[in-house]
Structure formats: structure tokens, C-alpha cells
Amino acid sequence: xxxxxxxxxxxxxxxxxxxxxxxxxxxxxxxxxxxxxxxxxxxxxxxxxxxxxxxxxxxxxxxxxxxxxxxxxxxxxxxxxxxxxxxxxxxxxxxxxxxxxxxxxxxxxxxxxxxxxxxxxxxxxxxxxxxxxxxxxxxxxxxxxxxxxxxxxxxxxxxxxxxxxxxxxxxxxxxxxxxxxxxxxxxxxxxxxxxxxxxxxxxxxxxxxxxxxxxxxxxxxxxxxxxxxxxxxxxxxxxxxxxxxxxxxxxxxxxxxxxxxxxxxxxxxxxxxxxxxxxxxxxxxxxxxxxxxxxxxxxxxxxxxxxxxxxxxxxxxxxxxxxxxxxxxxxxxxxxxxxxxxxxxxxxxxxxxxxxxxxxxxxxxxxxxxxxxxxxxxxxxxxxxxxxxxxxxxxxxxxxxxxxxxxxxxxxxxxxxxxxxxxxx
RNA sequence: GUGGCCAUAGCUCAACUGGUAGAGCGCCUGACUGUGGAUCAGGUGGUCGCGGGUUCGAAUCCCGCUGGCCACCCCA
Numbered sequence: 001x002x003x004x005x006x007x008x009x010x011x012x013x014x015x016x017x018x019x020x021x022x023x024x025x026x027x028x029x030x031x032x033x034x035x036x037x038x039x040x041x042x043x044x045x046x047x048x049x050x051x052x053x054x055x056x057x058x059x060x061x062x063x064x065x066x067x068x069x070x071x072x073x074x075x076x077x078x079x080x081x082x083x084x085x086x087x088x089x090x091x092x093x094x095x096x097x098x099x100x101x102x103x104x105x106x107x108x109x110x111x112x113x114x115x116x117x118x119x120x121x122x123x124x125x126x127x128x129x130x131x132x133x134x135x136x137x138x139x140x141x142x143x144x145x146x147x148x149x150x151x152x153x154x155x156x157x158x159x160x161x162x163x164x165x166x167x168x169x170x171x172x173x174x175x176x177x178x179x180x181x182x183x184x185x186x187x188x189x190x191x192x193x194x195x196x197x198x199x200x201x202x203x204x205x206x207x208x209x210x211x212x213x214x215x216x217x218x219x220x221x222x223x224x225x226x227x228x229x230x231x232x233x234x235x236x237x238x239x240x241x242x243x244x245x246x247x248x249x250x251x252x253x254x255x256x257x258x259x260x261x262x263x264x265x266x267x268x269x270x271x272x273x274x275x276x277x278x279x280x281x282x283x284x285x286x287x288x289x290x291x292x293x294x295x296x297x298x299x300x301x302x303x304x305x306x307x308x309x310x311x312x313x314x315x316x317x318x319x320x321x322x323x324x325x326x327x328x329x330x331x332x333x334x335x336x337x338x339x340x341x342x343x344x345x346x347x348x349x350x351x352x353x354x355x356x357x358x359x360x361x362x363x364x365x366x367x368x369x370x371x372x373x374x375x376x377x378x379x380x381x382x383x384x385x386x387x388x389x390x391x392x393x394x395x396x397x398x399x400x401x402x403x404x405x406x407x408x409x410x411x412x413x414x415x416x417x418x419x420x421x422x423x424x425x
Numbered sequence: 426g427u428g429g430c431c432a433u434a435g436c437u438c439a440a441c442u443g444g445u446a447g448a449g450c451g452c453c454u455g456a457c458u459g460u461g462g463a464u465c466a467g468g469u470g471g472u473c474g475c476g477g478g479u480u481c482g483a484a485u486c487c488c489g490c491u492g493g494c495c496a497c498c499c500c501a
Contacts, residue, residue, distance in 0.1 A: 010492070062499050066426075084501085113501080118426075120494065122501085129501060196498075212497080259500060269501095280501060307501025335459050367453090369461040377461095384459065398461070 011117070011125025013309070020325035022312040029156035030110060030130050037149050039106040039132055044088040046112065050078040056087035056290055058261025060203060067115040081114035084260070085131045085305055086287070087294070093135060094296035103136025103299075110308070122278030122310045131284075133303035135291070140235050142302050143266045143286060144242035150270065150282055150304050151248050157311060158320035159272070162281065164248065166268040167256040168236040169206070170228050172289070175264075178227035179205050189217050206257040223254035232265055239266060262287040266302065272310070274317025281314055282306035329379065329419045331372035332358035335365050336385025341408075345381060345393070348412050354419060373398065378422050379415055
């Protein structure tokens with residue numbers, strides 16, 4: 001390899017060529033489903049006050065403790081590159097008094113997130129998420145809708161081999177009881193669990209449940225759903241009923257707990273079988289206390305985020321085919337002293353909304369055609385000095401190789417018809 | 426942050442137990458003086474990730490660094 005002077009920062013990716021088609025499919029599916037359900041886009045800054053994430057995600061979480069890109073700017077402000085998307089959306093909601101627009105409010109976002117982690121497949125330091133948030137409703141209808149949006153979007157991307165996993169972790173009222181029960185249970189098994197679990201026994205008891213080492217002990221542990229208060233239990237029951245009505249398949253997993261502190265009641269995750277270690281392609285839940293925590297009024301909310309790189313990995317694992325990022329409808333080749341005419345025709349075709357590429361390398365005809373073939377041009381217009389004297393140009397179908405001489409005055413319309421035969425415009 | 430595996434041309438890979446780099450694909454040119462995708466020929470292309478050490482001699486052995494992958498951790 002050449003001695004490269006500048007290289008990508010560890011854990012970052014250049015997105016180009018072949019992968020672009022996948023990105024477009026993901027982005028288009030997101031926008032399509034968003035509009036289907038009435039979610040409008042919100043674009044927040046990539047930098048935010050560090051404190052925003054400390055307060056929302058949680059000061060004890062790994063994200064805040066060791067994964068944030070934080071720095072002080074020249075004005076001495078403590079700033080972080082956003083590690084996730086929900087907190088910024090909530091911040092924007094409060095700051096812009098969006099409460100005055102009434103409820104519910106539905107928003108979505110897409111963009112880069114940053115976490116200082118050890119990179120591996122499906123995990124970068126700069127990665128991209130898309131997320132949906134629904135503010136204002138306490139009803140399980142909202143939970144069901146947000147999951148419906150997620151599933152619809154995954155299907156829209158061509159994904160099939162995923163499963164939705166749900167759980168309820170209760171609220172401030174009933175979770176303490178559950179935590180007590182868990183502590184009681186694990187206190188009898190403390191000598192059997194791994195070192196990490198011993199440590200988390202005191203710091204974050206819920207996380208013992210998804211330990212990959214002590215699976216059997218976790219499976220036999222008390223379930224949060226058995227400790228829900230009446231309200232939480234009813235919420236969870238109704239959610240499951242609504243999912244049934246929507247025909248959304250799900251699996252209950254009492255060991256599903258999520259790593260962000262702001263969740264309550266409903267938590268869910270979508271796992272894909274083709275991804276190996278990093279198999280969570282999306283995750284979310286209800287966060288009824290977050291808006292208040294960040295200085296707004298008490299407004300219930302529910303949402304999810306999906307990792308775009310992981311979605312693309314999943315699409316590739318399933319063999320989902322995507323259209324090319326760009327379709328070159330027409331390539332203009334020219335021979336002899338006719339560039340000006342060629343230039344004119346190219347522009348005329350573009351005015352008709354065709355994607356047109358034209359030789360600007362002054363290459364000979366065979367090289368021009370070779371290039372046209374490589375970029376996948378559907379039609380090649382050959383502007384030749386000899387033909388032009390007769391007032392005609394050549395239109396060549398690159399698929400069949402068949403070509404016809406066309407009066408130059410009708411050339412544009414002829415080409416448009418030719419392209420239409422091949423693809424829908 | 427911890428542990429393991431890996432790193433040769435733009436890509437995929439080769440080079441016996443250390444003897445100073447090769448193939449396929451790609452790209453460019455020609456056969457085809459104005460017709461792509463097939464074929465053939467020629468050409469382009471690497472201080473063997475970087476730095477140091479051992480050795481007469483290192484792509485090959487040792488150490489460090491960087492980057493990738495896998496597991497843990499965490500999460501999307």
C-alpha cells in the first residue's frame with residue numbers, strides 16, 4: 001500500500017460506490033414510513049452540552065462514563081459529540097416551546113452519532129442512527145404505533161429475518177420492589193456469578209439479567225413483569241393486545257433490560273439473526289420521565305433508534321438487492337469536430353430530466369463506448385461528423401447493441417422514448 | 426478498557442524450514458485508421474501497514490506502534 005499521509009480516524013467509514021445504494025434504500029424507507037405515519041423530520045446539532053447526556057442517558061452508564069467525545073471549546077463550554085439521538089430531540093422540543101403545537105407530536109431523525117468504543121463489525125466510533133419519537137401519549141397505543149413504524153420500516157428495506165423482543169421494566173413505583181426481589185435472588189447466587197456480575201450487583205442490578213455467562217441463573221431470576229404495579233401491568237397487557245391487532249409478531253423476554261437510564265415500562269429491541277455479536281439492529285422504549293428530567297413539563301413519550309450500518313449489514317446478510325445509486329440514462333459519444341452539437345444535445349436531454357453523461361476526455365470512440373458500458377448507460381447517443389452532415393445522429397441501445405439513425409430534430413424525443421422502454425421515469 | 430487472530434499491487438490472494446515479490450481481477454493501450462460487453466498481446470501498478478531489533482541477508486524470526494476482525498464489555 002502507498003504510504004498514506006492521511007487516513008480515516010479509527011472506527012470511521014467512508015461511504016461510497018456500492019454501499020450508497022443501501023444507504024439510499026434505508027433513507028428512503030425511513031422517509032416513506034415517516035410520512036405514512038405522520039412523523040416530521042427534526043435535525044439537531046451534532047454538538048450539545050455534555051451535561052445534556054449526563055442527565056438523560058445517565059451518569060453511571062458506559063456511554064457517559066467512557067464513550068463520549070467531550071471537549072471544551074474556546075469559550076470554556078463543556079461540549080460533547082452526540083452519542084445518541086433522543087436527548088437532543090427532547091432538548092430541542094423543550095427549548096423551542098414545541099409544547100405549544102399540541103399533542104401528540106411525532107418526529108424522526110437521521111444522522112451520525114459518536115461513541116468512543118473498540119470498533120468491530122457493526123460497531124464504529126462514528127455510526128449513524130435513525131430514530132422515531134412520539135411525545136405526549138401515555139397510552140399503549142403509542143407504544144404499539146412506534147413498534148409498528150419500526151417493523152414497517154424494516155420490511156420496507158426488504159428485511160425478513162428479524163424478531164421483535166419486548167419487555168416491561170415497570171415505573172418508579174414498582175421497579176424498586178422488583179430490584180429488591182432481584183437482589184434477594186442474586187444474594188443467594190453471588191458466589192456463582194461472574195466477576196462482572198458481582199460488581200454490577202451493587203451498581204446496576206438489572207444488568208445481571210442479560211449477562212452472557214450466567215445465563216441459567218438469569219433465566220431463573222424473578223421477572224419484572226411479575227412485579228408490575230396495576231397500571232404498568234395493564235399498560236403491558238394492552239400493548240400486547242394492540243400488537244396482536246396489528247399483526248406484529250413479538251417475543252417476550254424478561255431478561256431484556258436496556259442500558260440507557262431513561263426508560264420505563266415498555267422496552268423493546270429488534271435482533272437480526274445474520275449479524276453475529278452485534279445483533280441488535282434497533283432498540284427503544286418508553287421514557288415518560290425524560291422531558292421533565294431535562295427541564296420540561298411532565299410529558300410521556302416513547303421512541304426507538306436503529307443503527308443504519310447494522311441495518312445495511314442485515315440487508316446484505318439477507319441478500320437484499322438494491323438499485324444502483326445512480327442510473328445513467330444516456331451517454332453522449334462524439335467523433336470529429338462536433339463537440340458543440342454533442343454538448344447541446346446533452347443539455348437538451350437533461351432539460352427533459354434524463355441523467356446524461358458525456359465524454360470530456362477526448363477519447364476515441366471505442367474508449368467512449370467502453371466507459372458508457374462501465375457506468376451502465378442504457379442508451380448511447382453517437383454524434384458523428386459524417387452523420388451530422390446528413391442531419392442525423394446515431395442512437396444505440398446498449399443492451400441489444402441495436403442502433404438507429406435519427407433525424408437530429410427528433411433525437412431528443414426518440415431518446416426519451418427509448419429510455420422509457422427500459423425503465424419507468 | 427481486557428483477551429485472541431490478522432496486516433503483501435486499487436481488489437482477492439501466493440512466495441518451501443529467513444536468500445532482496447508473483448498471479449488473477451481491475452485500470453490504460455493495441456489488434457478493431459468511427460462502435461462497449463468476448464478473446465489475445467503489451468503496459469501501469471508494491472520502500473511486503475509503520476518503527477526498531479536479531480542476522481552476512483528479513484515479507485518471513487523478536488519487540489513496540491497503528492489499523493482490521495473476533496470474543497468480552499457495551500449498545501444501534
